[in-house]
Amino acid sequence: MHGQDSFTDKTHGSKTTMLKRRNWLQQTLLTAGVGLSGTNALAQQTTPPKESAEAKAARALDILGGQEAAGADPRELHAYALGLQAFQWGWPLIYFANLMWQWTVNPKSVQRPINSWITTKHFVATSFYQDGGSFNTDTVYAGAFIDLRSGPMVISPVDPQGHYFSVQLSDLYTNNFAYLSKRSGGPLHGNFLLLPPGWQGELPKGRFDRVIECPQKWVFALVRLRIDQDDAKEIAWAKERFAQTKITPLADFLAGREFVASDKNVFDVSALAGKPLRPFVILNQMLIENPPPAHEQILLEGFKTVGIGPGLDLSKNSPETNRGLARAARDGLRVLRSHVERPWARAVNGWFYFPTDIGQASTHDYIMRSAWQSLWGIVAHPPRECTYLWASQDQNGERLNSKGRYELFMRKDQFPKVEAFWSFTLYQNFNLVENEINRWAIRENMKGLKFDADGSLRIYIQAERPSEDKLSNWLPAPKEGNFNLTMRNYMPAKEIIEQRYDPPALTRVA
Incomplete structure (x- = not known):
């Protein structure tokens, strides 16, 4: 112009x-x-x-x-606008780069190498873990960053022996591209070969239970195994299951060699601490090895006008452009957080369902992908595997807060129809909340849970310890600040998947 x-x-x-x-x-x-x-x-x-x-x-x-x-200088506003778009689109890559460093290199973390299973420091999810991700306490997790740059890898989960079990495979954009689960069909355990894109080698017949073609050379794998987290024997059993679940390069697998992962060479995000353009430097680095699918390349054509793209050098931008990007970097996360608070799908009784395309690789809703799949949960199940509902308000539309006392009353005929299990979990800033009884969720099979004579259930949600007759059904709230509840329905019935189920109302009683 x-x-x-x-x-x-x-x-x-x-x-x-x-x-x-x-x-x-x-x-x-x-x-x-x-x-x-x-x-x-x-x-x-x-x-x-x-x-x-x-x-x-x-x-x-x-x-x-x-x-x-x-x-204002138009170049700055132009960069700010495109910077916010790039932040909202590219947040999963930025977040995964941080998690990869946290889990692999950070001396305060578990420090597990690439191509190995990572669990939380205490194995089960607790309020000790404060890195976000809205961990549930229904299952134990094992995650892995799997590197296919040098060739195919084999994952070998063992028999879950009737427990709910799934292996979720996603790229670093949080797009799920394959599942190992009862709902997805096929075997749950065995040897599963992950092929990098474009791989042309020959494979021996009969050695693999499934061959999975991956869209990217980096894969995030997440295992969920349901156990009673209050049972020490079940925890020990789950640790043994995870220890026996292997990740092996194809050549080592075919040769019968034991593989010991040792690679901790990941991008050092800590070196960028305090840098105003930090998110975009990380994004440019991550895009080198994680190119977007072809239909998203048009977005990069716009982003590169402000220095955002695979390997681009932001120092070559004008000062005005980088001022705009710095403001976008500062505001991007706040904007994503604001999206988490708004209803995305059907709202009922103070709850709202997650979007129907959550966890689907075909989604073009990049704000939903970043706000819900990534910021809220690192990755997310599709509704057929687990349907999520979220509550942040009471029956009067007021924000759930530590100053209130709430009751969740669920009639017997209101219990969700699921093939696996359901639960209610309380979060503050996407983390479990520290409390005096170390309880972070109410689950259908929880020991000691009391039901009314007619089979209905009352859950008491408050910061203060309730009377002894209510203690078994108490879900502790934080001592101060706002909080949220998430309802999970694993392997739900069709009425839940289609968002026709009405969850119980959350009522403020004081």
Whole structure:
């Protein structure tokens, strides 16, 4: 563009030109999921485009700090708009890079190498773990970053002996591309070969229970195994199961050689601490080995105009562009958090269902992918494996808070129809909450849970310890601040998958 409408022209020109520029900038920012904040005489002379729910939520954050479009450098606003888009689209890669460093290198963590199973420090999920991800306490987890850059790998889970069990395989965009589970069909244990994209080698017949073609050279695998986490014998049994579940390079597997993982060479995100462009430096690095699918390449064409893309050097940007990106880096996570608080699908009795396309590799809803699949849960099951519901408000629409006392009453005929199990888990900032009885969830099979004479269930949710007659059904809330509840329905019935089930209402009683 040239003349008065050029981005490099620092003169404001006529009011008409200013209005054109403001309207273009505002539409660009709305495309990124944000709106302009602040008002002046110029803003009052034009009718802004109709805002989406996402834009209104972002405006409430005042993320532009009152800065006026007409007085800001257009290059900075352009970079800010594209930076927010890139942050929302690329957050899973940014988050996984951080987790890879945390779990592999961080001296305060478990320090497990690539191509090995990683469990939490205490094996079962507790409030000790505060790195986010909304861990459940129904199953124990083992995760692994599997590197296919040098060739195929074999994963060999062992027989779960009737316990709920699944192996979820996703790329680092959180797109699930394969499952080992009862619902997905096929064997649950055996030897499963993971092939990198484009691999052309020959394979021996009859050696593998399943051959899985992977869309990327990096795979995140997550095992879930249901046990009674209050039973020391079951915990010991689960540890043994995980120890026997192997990850082996194809050559070692065929030769019958034992493989001991040792590679801890991951991108050092800690070196970027305090850097204003940190998320985008990480994203550029991760894009080198995790290219997006072909239909998303058009997004990179726009992002590269502000220095975001595989291996691009942000130091070559203009100062104005990097100022915009720095603000996008600062605000990006707040914008994603604001999306988590809004209903995405059917809302009923204070709960709302997760989107129907959650956990689906075919989704083009990148905000949902980043906010729910990644920020909320690292990765997420599709509804057929587990249907999630989320509650952040009581029956009056007020935020769940430590100052309130709540009751969740579930009639016997209201119990969810599931093939596996259901649970209610309490979180604050995507983490389990420390409490005096070390209880983070109410599950259907929980020992000591009391039911009414007619089979109904009452759950008491509050920060203060209740009377002894209610203690068995107490789900402790945090001592201060807001919190949320998540309802999980594993292997749910069709009515739950299709979001026709009405969960019990959460009532504030004091």
